[in-house]
Amino acid sequence: xxxxxxxxxxxxxxxxxxxxxxxxxxxxxxxxxxxxxxxxxxxxxxxxxxxxxxxxxxxxxxxxxxxxxxxxxxxxxxxxxxxxxxxxxxxxxxxxxxxxxxxxxxxxxxxxxxxxxxxxxxxxxxxxxxxxxxxxxxxxxxxxxxxxxxxxxxxxxxxxxxxxxxxxxxxxxxxxxxxxxxxxxxxxxxxxxxxxxxxxxxxxxxxxxxxxxxxxxxxxxxxxxxxxxxxxxxxxxxxxxxxxxxxxxxxxxxxxxxxxxxxxxxxxxxxxxxxxxxxxxxxxxxxxxxxxxxxxxxxxxxxxxxxxxxxxxxxxxxxxxxxxxxxxxxxxxxxxxxxxxxxxxxxxxxxxxxxxxxxxxxxxxxxxxxxxxxxxxxxxxxxxxxxxxxxxxxxxxxxxxxxxxxxxxxxxxxxxxxxxxxxxxxxxxxxxxxxxxxxxxxxxxxxxxxxxxxxxxxxxxxxxxxxxxxxxxxxxxxxxxxxxxxxxxxxxxxxxx
Numbered sequence: 001x002x003x004x005x006x007x008x009x010x011x012x013x014x015x016x017x018x019x020x021x022x023x024x025x026x027x028x029x030x031x032x033x034x035x036x037x038x039x040x041x042x043x044x045x046x047x048x049x050x051x052x053x054x055x056x057x058x059x060x061x062x063x064x065x066x067x068x069x070x071x072x073x074x075x076x077x078x079x080x081x082x083x084x085x086x087x088x089x090x091x092x093x094x095x096x097x098x099x100x101x102x103x104x105x106x107x108x109x110x111x112x113x114x115x116x117x118x119x120x121x122x123x124x125x126x127x128x129x130x131x132x133x134x135x136x137x138x139x140x141x142x143x144x145x146x147x148x149x150x151x152x153x154x155x156x157x158x159x160x161x162x163x164x165x166x167x168x169x170x171x172x173x174x175x176x177x178x179x180x181x182x183x184x185x186x187x188x189x190x191x192x193x194x195x196x197x198x199x200x201x202x203x204x205x206x207x208x209x210x211x212x213x214x215x216x217x218x219x220x221x222x223x224x225x226x227x228x229x230x231x232x233x234x235x236x237x238x239x240x241x242x243x244x245x246x247x248x249x250x251x252x253x254x255x256x257x258x259x260x261x262x263x264x265x266x267x268x269x270x271x272x273x274x275x276x277x278x279x280x281x282x283x284x285x286x287x288x289x290x291x292x293x294x295x296x297x298x299x300x301x302x303x304x305x306x307x308x309x310x311x312x313x314x315x316x317x318x319x320x321x322x323x324x325x326x327x328x329x330x331x332x333x334x335x336x337x338x339x340x341x342x343x344x345x346x347x348x349x350x351x352x353x354x355x356x357x358x359x360x361x362x363x364x365x366x367x368x369x370x371x372x373x374x375x376x377x378x379x380x381x382x383x384x385x386x387x388x389x390x391x392x393x394x395x396x397x398x399x400x401x402x403x404x405x406x407x408x409x410x411x412x413x414x415x416x417x418x419x420x421x422x423x424x425x426x427x428x429x430x431x432x433x434x435x436x437x438x439x440x441x442x443x444x445x446x447x448x449x450x451x452x453x454x455x456x457x458x459x460x461x462x463x464x465x466x467x468x469x470x471x472x473x474x475x476x477x478x479x480x481x482x483x484x485x486x487x488x489x490x491x492x493x494x495x496x497x
Contacts, residue, residue, distance in 0.1 A: 036384055046085070215279065402456075
């Protein structure tokens with residue numbers, strides 16, 4: 001029913017709730033098959049990528065680990081980990097969340113659901129072929145683009161189908177208002193193919209010469225997080241935080257400022273990773289300015305989220321979705337402020353080429369994006385499967401293993417990396433002394449990786465139970481505490497659907 005037709009209907013509160021409940025059920029039914037396909041595949045690759053991460057991490061302090069397997073050398077395991085997490089986990093879970101949000105916000109059924117399942121199959125076949133190629137030694141020596149060149153056209157084709165489905169669904173929208181989450185989602189859908197195609201063409205298919213390859217590489221690698229993953233993560237937070245607490249976003253205008261500032265500044269921020277390289281000085285300076293200016297969108301998002309949750313922050317004790325997403329939103333602020341500081345030459349000359357940079361990358365990709373996606377799945381999956389999560393205790397275990405693991409990972413490598421950089425800049429410190437200094441922190445990194453793996457296994461187990469409708473059936477949502485207290489806090493009608 002369009003808004004014009006709905007305006008002619010004499011609504012009672014009961015009729016309104018019943019109508020919109022039926023509408024949501026129809027939208028969820030249209031998204032069920034493709035979105036759950038993307039989610040299931042992404043969880044599989046999350047486990048594969050986690051396994052490869054542990055192997056690569058252990059090899060940093062125990063080089064003889066699995067030394068008899070040539071296809072699991074550090075270089076191959078680390079590159080396969082990076083790509084399976086990037087294109088297997090983050091890209092796919094982001095696509096699944098995006099498709100569901102686009103349909104919900106448009107109040108229209110998702111278009112071409114079966115074709116989307118085919119696109120998911122093509123995407124996963126490409127990721128599998130790419131991972132095998134990397135482990136088999138057929139990888140490219142370009143970070144984030146290590147897959148053999150034949151993989152890129154397959155991923156691009158699959159993405160075109162997904163983007164066209166999203167655009168067609170948006171064209172069918174029954175909702176006249178365009179929400180800020182839609183701005184971010186369509187920004188991500190437009191920016192990713194541009195980034196991915198241009199980077200592959202200029203580095204792998206028609207390679208530019210010399211240092212230009214490094215600039216293109218960092219332009220892509222940095223913007224994959226900032227112009228693809230970040231918009232999806234922020235769109236999820238902007239949609240789900242108000243949904244869970246039952247109040248609108250604090251300021252629509254602040255959110256628009258945040259979007260356009262992100263679009264304008266982030267595109268140029270990645271080149272600061274090449275400070276000290278043979279690059280034009282103006283280009284480096286421009287990138288540093290853009291990185292510092294990123295404090296504008298970060299500040300607007302932080303203010304908006306904080307003011308939206310004022311007087312409702314206790315809900316993080318009860319809602320799995322809110323607990324993960326608030327953690328992710330706070331991490332977004334932290335990683336963005338750290339990134340602005342890290343772009344300054346005086347800081348970069350210490351942090352560059354150290355474990356500090358690795359910790360910073362994980363704060364963005366994992367602490368912000370992955371934790372936000374976990375929160376999104378805790379909200380979306382029960383609405384698609386019509387089955388609640390099996391265990392609040394396991395959800396709490398999942399949260400504390402992943403939140404604790406990534407904080408241990410980040411703090412240990414940040415501390416080690418900063419002092420590592422200071423020692424590398426001191427010509428009087430022998431290199432082997434620096435290596436020995438970092439070893440305890442690298443072992444701590446492996447402990448953190450195991451903690452994350454435990455959290456991922458718990459989540460995968462919960463996800464499978466939900467798909468199979470295992471566990472005790474119940475009508476109330478899975479709450480990390482007393483359900484009555486939770487309902488008293490959010491109102492008698494319960495959490496918005």
